[in-house]
Amino acid sequence: MATDVRAPAxxxxxxxxxxxxxxxxxxWFSDHVILMIGILVxxxxxxxxxxxxxxxxxxxxxxxxxxxxEAFTWNNWSSVCDPEGLCDSLKLSIEVSITAxxxxxxxxxxxxxxxxxxxxRGRGLSNLxxxxxxxxxxxxxxxxxxxxxxxxxxxxxxxxxxxxIAHVLFCLSFVVVTVKARxxxxxxxxxxxxxxxxxxEWQTFRLVTLPLAMPGIVAAALLSFSLSFDDFIVTNxxxxxxxxxxxxxxxxxxxxxxxxxxxxxxxxxxxSFVFVVAGEIYRRRRVRAWT
Amino acid sequence: xxxxxxxxxxxxxPVVVDGxxxxxxxxxxxxxxxxxxxxxxxxxFPTIQxxxxxxxxxSGSYVTGYNLTWHFANYVDAIRDTWNLFVRSFIYAGIxxxxxxxxxYPLAYxxxxxxxxxxNFMLVLVIAPFFTSFLLRTLSWRTILADEGPVAHxxxxxxxxxxxxxxxxxxxxxxxxxxxNFMPFMTLPLFASLDKVDYRLIEAAGDLYxxxxxxxxxVTMPLSLPGVVSGTLLCFIPACGxxxxxxxxxxxxxxxxxxxxxxxxxxxxxxxxAASLSLILMAVVVVMVIIYVRRVGTEELV
Amino acid sequence: MAETNRDLxxxxxxxxxxxxxxxxxxxxxxxxxxxFALLGPSGCGKTTTLRMVAGLExxxxxxxxxxDQDVTRLRPYKRPVNTVFQSYALFPHLTIFENVAFxxxxxxxxxxxxxxxxxxxxxxxxxxxxxxxxxxxxxQQQRVALGRALINEPGVLLLDEPLGALDLKLRRQMQIELxxxxxxxxxxxxxxxxxxxEAMTMADTIAVMNHGVIEQMGAPDDLYENPVTTFVAxxxxxxxxxxxxxIDSSGPEVVVDCQxxxxxxxxxxxxxxxxxxxxxIRPEKIFAxxxxxxxxxxxxxxxxxxxxxxxxxxxxxxxxxxxxxDQELMVFEQNTGRRPLFKNGDEVDLxxxxxxxxxxxxxxxxxxxxxxxxxxx
Numbered sequence: 001m002a003t004d005v006r007a008p009a010x011x012x013x014x015x016x017x018x019x020x021x022x023x024x025x026x027x028w029f030s031d032h033v034i035l036m037i038g039i040l041v042x043x044x045x046x047x048x049x050x051x052x053x054x055x056x057x058x059x060x061x062x063x064x065x066x067x068x069x070e071a072f073t074w075n076n077w078s079s080v081c082d083p084e085g086l087c088d089s090l091k092l093s094i095e096v097s098i099t100a101x102x103x104x105x106x107x108x109x110x111x112x113x114x115x116x117x118x119x120x121r122g123r124g125l126s127n128l129x130x131x132x133x134x135x136x137x138x139x140x141x142x143x144x145x146x147x148x149x150x151x152x153x154x155x156x157x158x159x160x161x162x163x164x165i166a167h168v169l170f171c172l173s174f175v176v177v178t179v180k181a182r183x184x185x186x187x188x189x190x191x192x193x194x195x196x197x198x199x200x201e202w203q204t205f206r207l208v209t210l211p212l213a214m215p216g217i218v219a220a221a222l223l224s225f226s227l228s229f230d231d232f233i234v235t236n237x238x239x240x241x242x243x244x245x246x247x248x249x250x251x252x253x254x255x256x257x258x259x260x261x262x263x264x265x266x267x268x269x270x271x272s273f274v275f276v277v278a279g280e281i282y283r284r285r286r287v288r289a290w291t
Numbered sequence: 292x293x294x295x296x297x298x299x300x301x302x303x304x305p306v307v308v309d310g311x312x313x314x315x316x317x318x319x320x321x322x323x324x325x326x327x328x329x330x331x332x333x334x335x336f337p338t339i340q341x342x343x344x345x346x347x348x349x350s351g352s353y354v355t356g357y358n359l360t361w362h363f364a365n366y367v368d369a370i371r372d373t374w375n376l377f378v379r380s381f382i383y384a385g386i387x388x389x390x391x392x393x394x395x396y397p398l399a400y401x402x403x404x405x406x407x408x409x410x411n412f413m414l415v416l417v418i419a420p421f422f423t424s425f426l427l428r429t430l431s432w433r434t435i436l437a438d439e440g441p442v443a444h445x446x447x448x449x450x451x452x453x454x455x456x457x458x459x460x461x462x463x464x465x466x467x468x469x470x471x472n473f474m475p476f477m478t479l480p481l482f483a484s485l486d487k488v489d490y491r492l493i494e495a496a497g498d499l500y501x502x503x504x505x506x507x508x509x510v511t512m513p514l515s516l517p518g519v520v521s522g523t524l525l526c527f528i529p530a531c532g533x534x535x536x537x538x539x540x541x542x543x544x545x546x547x548x549x550x551x552x553x554x555x556x557x558x559x560x561x562x563x564x565a566a567s568l569s570l571i572l573m574a575v576v577v578v579m580v581i582i583y584v585r586r587v588g589t590e591e592l593v
Numbered sequence: 594m595a596e597t598n599r600d601l602x603x604x605x606x607x608x609x610x611x612x613x614x615x616x617x618x619x620x621x622x623x624x625x626x627x628x629f630a631l632l633g634p635s636g637c638g639k640t641t642t643l644r645m646v647a648g649l650e651x652x653x654x655x656x657x658x659x660x661d662q663d664v665t666r667l668r669p670y671k672r673p674v675n676t677v678f679q680s681y682a683l684f685p686h687l688t689i690f691e692n693v694a695f696x697x698x699x700x701x702x703x704x705x706x707x708x709x710x711x712x713x714x715x716x717x718x719x720x721x722x723x724x725x726x727x728x729x730x731x732x733q734q735q736r737v738a739l740g741r742a743l744i745n746e747p748g749v750l751l752l753d754e755p756l757g758a759l760d761l762k763l764r765r766q767m768q769i770e771l772x773x774x775x776x777x778x779x780x781x782x783x784x785x786x787x788x789x790x791e792a793m794t795m796a797d798t799i800a801v802m803n804h805g806v807i808e809q810m811g812a813p814d815d816l817y818e819n820p821v822t823t824f825v826a827x828x829x830x831x832x833x834x835x836x837x838x839x840i841d842s843s844g845p846e847v848v849v850d851c852q853x854x855x856x857x858x859x860x861x862x863x864x865x866x867x868x869x870x871x872x873x874i875r876p877e878k879i880f881a882x883x884x885x886x887x888x889x890x891x892x893x894x895x896x897x898x899x900x901x902x903x904x905x906x907x908x909x910x911x912x913x914x915x916x917x918x919d920q921e922l923m924v925f926e927q928n929t930g931r932r933p934l935f936k937n938g939d940e941v942d943l944x945x946x947x948x949x950x951x952x953x954x955x956x957x958x959x960x961x962x963x964x965x966x967x968x969x970x
Contacts, residue, residue, distance in 0.1 A: 038401030118319025137532020
């Protein structure tokens with residue numbers, strides 16, 4: 001490992017082994033080839049996003065709107081709710097996802113606590129049962145739920161309730177995984193210290209355990225929301241006549257494809273992106289304030 | 292550490308960590324009950340029901356009702372009619388998973404070791420495409436890979452595609468869609484695994500005269516194996532059952548098992564067939580999971 | 594002001610983990626206001642004992658009393674006991690102020706703000722009150738942990754190897770600090786450690802633990818000068834142990850046959866049963882002299898030694914002396930400069946006062962308590 005005397009002054013240097021700078025271009029290439037491949041893959045991932053953005057400004061001329069880029073217009077953005085049922089489906093999606101997130105996060109967090117903090121029989125079986133929904137193909141999950149709803153005579157009332165039930169089901173496992181990951185890293189001696197300092201079980205949970213677990217719970221809730229909002233296959237089976245946003249997109253492909261859909265897609269991307277970046281900046285600012 | 296005889300660690304025994312014992316409370320498992328109940332009612336029970344449905348008399352229908360006749364022949368019929376769909380699904384999913392691994396590994400490696408302070412940002416970029424509806428993204432691919440689109444045009448120019456060749460409505464498009472949609476499922480577990488590898492181990496390999504390539508082969512790759520395995524599972528399994536990509540980017544000639552199940556269920560109302568197909572698919576998945584669990588244990592699952 | 598109604602009593606305390614017995618029938622009393630050390634190697638049960646006193650572990654059998662109050666089954670938050678944890682266990686999401694104030698607020702103390710600020714000043718962390726633990730150094734965190742515990746004026750303060758993570762210099766400083774605080778405040782300290790120097794420096798009373806039992810308990814110099822087991826003889830400092838036969842145990846001195854030479858040991862320093870015994874003598878108590886020049890007349894003399902190794906440490910010189918019966922004895926001599934050092938191969942006689950030797954039971958392991966490299970924590 002070559003030591004670079006100038007290294008302490010280079011504050012912006014990426015982490016990793018310290019190297020003396022190579023002037024040889026072939027060397028630079030081989031050092032950076034992996035990074036370049038990685039960046040290329042990322043670019044590939046974003047190509048459709050770029051198209052979505054571009055097509056959101058597209059003025060359709062009667063043919064299927066997603067074939068060619070015809071003309072530029074702001075109209076789509078200003079008249080987002082024009083296509084019938086679009087904004088209704090968005091509303092339903094948001095309602096469903098928030099409800100499902102609340103329940104999935106609640107149930108899943110309880111399960112994560114049980115798995116990490118307590119030992120009991122049947123642990124392996126519990127782990128397996130929680131894992132299976134994640135591994136089950138959505139087709140199977142959707143069809144089995146539909147079959148059950150039909151058999152108990154609920155096939156007339158398929159809608160909000162059945163969609164939420166389905167969403168909670170597949171979000172549950174992801175919540176457990178996420179919260180569990182956070183809890184496992186938590187030092188249980190902190191709770192012992194709290195009890196040593198006169199906090200009873202409830203106070204310990206409220207003042208120490210919960211605040212420390214909260215980042216994991218929040219992450220689980222966000223993950224749950226995204227999974228729920230974007231879900232198509234399971235929702236398709238269990239929605240009955242209700243239309244969530246993904247269902248709307250699927251249905252719209254058969255008719256004239258309104259470019260407003262791409263507008264919504266772009267908005268979704270922007271909102272989430274801003275959210276995540278803001279969270280990251282907030283986190284970094286907190287860290288910097290301490291040092 | 293002279294401890295004497297330690298108790299054998301079983302699931303019921305207290306775990307000894309640093310000389311301290313994780314608390315064993317009698318009522319702790321109660322926390323598990325609501326969630327487990329939910330899973331039992333909405334997952335286990337429907338799955339069992341699905342199994343029963345697959346054994347219905349296939350001559351029944353929505354109108355005339357169904358009889359449970361333990362008609363195991365349904366399975367035989369299902370496989371006989373659709374074995375080619377299964378094969379196709381596994382091939383498509385397999386190719387997609389393989390390409391995901393080839394592309395995802397360098398990406399995960401780059402983020403873990405080469406990204407420096409951009410690490411978190413790059414991670415966000417990996418999942419950022421998921422911020423839009425996946426249907427919309429797949430539909431974008433339809434535009435991108437369209438006959439009049441730039442990609443097809445380019446490939447025709449350099450003669451990879453024949454002049455009247457198309458990308459859309461071919462297996463290539465379907466697989467490309469699968470790759471695109473499941474890439475993060477491969478990249479993130481790979482990253483998690485690689486991130487845990489102490490970079491100094493790789494440096495130590497270099498110090499012990501190994502070339503970068505053999506250092507990778509002998510040190511990095513084995514250590515990242517858990518990530519490779521879970522990434523592969525998380526990619527392959529949903530890809531098998533996917534039908535959106537096939538439907539939007541392909542023709543009925545590319546349809547996968549998922550398409551058949553969906554059609555059987557929602558269009559044809561042929562419940563016994565749909566159920567048996569679902570369960571066969573499910574069985575394959577469970578077998579793969581069991582093999583995985585055998586090697587790694589259940590604690591790593593969730 | 595020793596109030597006997599605040600003494601800590603452990604009575605027949607036992608803790609089993611499945612087949613493994615961590616603490617075996619432990620009985621001891623820690624008088625109020627003293628500095629008590631539980632000393633022993635890793636895995637000896639000292640931490641488990643501490644945790645039982647804190648309430649973080651339930652005893653399998655036995656009782657724990659503080660004064661007249663039986664606290665054996667009380668939850669930790671009901672006991673007048675506070676702990677300074679090995680890893681400090683500071684709440685990472687709370688500020689230093691909130692950490693220190695934690696116990697007071699749970700107990701509903703009204704003027705906790707001022708008391709907290711006073712304590713933070715006492716541990717010299719005034720300017721850091723608003724920071725989070727991650728922003729403090731190890732030594733500073735340790736002081737926060739101490740303040741957080743002391744502010745509650747516990748009946749007993751438990752310290753679980755609190756200085757383990759500090760570097761040597763800081764550790765020495767903190768040892769003096771802790772001792773000073775304890776003397777000033779007068780709270781009973783129960784300090785768990787594997788570092789015998791630390792225990793001897795700080796404690797009024799030491800209990801040496803091994804495999805769940807107390808081997809010996811007493812003042813540091815008592816334990817050091819008059820060990821009753823080979824474990825204690827080897828764990829505290831170093832000892833030479835020579836196998837001998839007991840010839841005469843009737844008089845004020847016990848006479849033993851040490852590999853052919855007669856040695857006398859004061860009777861109260863004989864802790865051996867049976868006809869054989871380990872003769873123990875600490876290296877610094879042995880005086881080496883050229884053959885025939887053994888100076889003291891009331892002392893014991895072992896003849897026939899030959900210097901086989903000389904290590905000049907600076908402050909002292911350590912000799913290894915090969916004896917005729919195939920054993921090497923250690924001799925430490927302070928470099929007073931008054932006489933020249935021995936050289937390798939010199940023939941020497943070894944002598945010491947009979948008040949310094951001790952006799953230990955022959956069936957004990959002569960290597961018990963010796964530090965092996967892999968034992969270093």
